Amino acid sequence: MATEFTDASVHEFIDRVAHPVRRRDAETLLALFSRITGEQPRMWGPTIVGFGEYHYVYDSGREGDAPAAAFSPRKGATTVYLNPGLTEHPELLERLGPHTTGLTCLYLKDLADIDLDVLSELVLESYESVTEGPTG
Template sequence: MTENKTQATGASVEDFLAAVEHPVRRQDGYRLLDLMTGATGQQAQMWGPTIVGFGRYHYRYESGREGDAPAVGFSTRKASLSLYGLTYGPDSAQLLGRLGKHRTGAGCLYVNKLDDVDEAVLTELVRVGYGHVTTLLHQG
């Protein structure tokens, strides 16, 4: 079985965010850091070289592949902000309808800039996503 490429590291979240070249993307990264820390009650941790994650969960697929992943997180990609773990919760579809300008794909939520979305709705998406992954998936 191959090892997961994206694992928790000891790298500094602050150093990662400070190194983001685009000023709006860098500022949005700091805003997401505060928002997700507050919504989850967890400290941020780097997962791989580019994902800022909060909390963790263990997954196991029927294929036998298993590993750990952040419960929710984000990355400040060049094209957009990638937000992880926010589209699976029971209320996520209804919340996404009120979020503002975004797109989804491959389990991710993509936002060009935080000013394009309702931050209160985004905060609720983080809470719902985090709760779903850390509570419901551990019941199985």
């Protein structure tokens, strides 16, 4: 996720999400991520809501900054970005509810079908893997 944070309003961005379920879920995730990370949300690029920040360096020498926890309400599903990847938590994913995954992405169509305690645990473990832990 190579992008920079911006001064755009997180609340204005969420208010403009056209799909009512994605907008509702974004409001839920905004509160969940804020509580878990203790961080204020910031926009990263035009569509990613991020919390905290960390610096990464790849073996290739490429480096950059990324949000320590993030989500994006996309048209087809809400994307939750997790570090270092989902394969380290198969037992949690089995209990999460309906979802699909990418290498570091979790795709959720409706949070009403998701176990939010399990999602909270995934977000916390992901956040702590790239930071010193919660600030709150």
